Amino acid sequence: MVTESPEQGEPSEVLQLERLRQAPPLRRFAGYFRLGGPGFMDAALTLGAGTLTAAMLSGATFGYKTVWLLWVSMGLGLFMMAAMARFTTRGLGVIALQDRYHGWVIGSLMTALIGTAGVAIVFNWGQVSLGTYLMELLADRLGYTFPQQWNWIVYVALTSWLTLSYGRKGRRGIRFIETFMKVSIGFMLLAFGACLMVTGIDWSAALHGSVVPWLPPGGEGLDLFVASSAAAIGVMDWFLFNYAGRARGWVKAHEPLAHFDMSIGLFLPFILVNFLVIAVFAETLLPLGIASDAAPNELAERLEPLLGTSWAPVLFYLGFLAVPISTTVGMSIAGAMAIHAAFGWERDTSSWRWRISALLPQIGFLAAWYDRPVWLVIAIGAFLSLTDNIVAWSMYLLLNDKRALGEDRCRSRFWNFGLVLQITLLNSIAIIYVFNRLGWWFE
């Protein structure tokens, strides 16, 4: 059982961190990697059906030309993650801070209930849809029939068990899920990397696309830049990092670990996995040409014959399956934490209140039969577009607020600059959304 104990760092872990600070770089890296976790959970959360679909479409449509957007978008996102690291290692929960200084509408409602829990419920629909479809394709490839209308039971059972393992048997349950996220990301890298070995890679084009900014001309380019650069990580990722770090009992001594975790646990896997997917599709589907509105299921199916050997498609499906599974688990945990934070409930993972909150996103099992209710997707999408920037304003103001952080508030012009740049991009998302509704944006 894990209950709220934000001010209590594990004394042995603090000692380990002290020793690691003096250790040679390689040993320090290995130690930090072992102790890290919330950053990897964020990476698994972010690398979901939506992000991977964007990467597949990008590779199939533009080749390597938009790879530079990956590090720009995630690099910008790190400024906000550093703010979360500061709050976390000072024992501060962002929802309680927001409620206190900016009101419950911005904290409990916008950030926790809709921005995190609501998103987890609605967006899990897409994860279940992709996960069960991949299970069907995988079974078919292995000579069995296991349709979505049946395999959803396995998907829901597995992800529910993993979700409820978080916090089971105290910290061991937390470490189990963090390790699961690390292994999932490692598996994605292995699987997509192996596929790339089959397809080959144009290193020259890949390097060019990584360092030379390029966008399609006109409104499409502006849309792509704003959407990609602002949406790599969002409210749910900020929230999860903060509350998962607090569940680990991070204190001030953990701040270097938190920075390592968001760089090696979040930044690097995001860049590498997206790059591998872009590369596989750039090498296979780009030369054939593809409709830009293809669904991920369709893209994966079209890729299969192009991977040639018998093991490569199986490995691709397995690696791809790790994407929705880890995202469902991460979103479910984030959703439960958000509901508890919004209502001021103590987080007790052995309680029925926690279990019910954590399993709410599993309503997405209906994806085996039905598409998501369009009105709900539109409503949540609109809400996120219009409020993510307000939540970001709130985080930026808190980081600079002497009442909230005292002497630990932001003292760096560079840090603030990065935050305000990210806010500017999130503002642009909200403005473009309104312009679209008014018919002012590009056709």
Next chain:
Amino acid sequence: MDLETRLGPATLRVWGLIANFAGNAALLYGAIGYVVDGSRLSWLLVGGTVTLVSVLSLSSPSR
């Protein structure tokens, strides 16, 4: 300039965020016109200037 100074109902930092938002809207409105038919250059320039000034001002940490 101390951004924590209050001006009416909010601090200068909050007013800066609002100015930034207005600048972003003007910049995008100008960008649409400029990309489509070369019009609204003044919106683009004013919006760009407000955005740039507000981003640089808001980068100041509190004292």
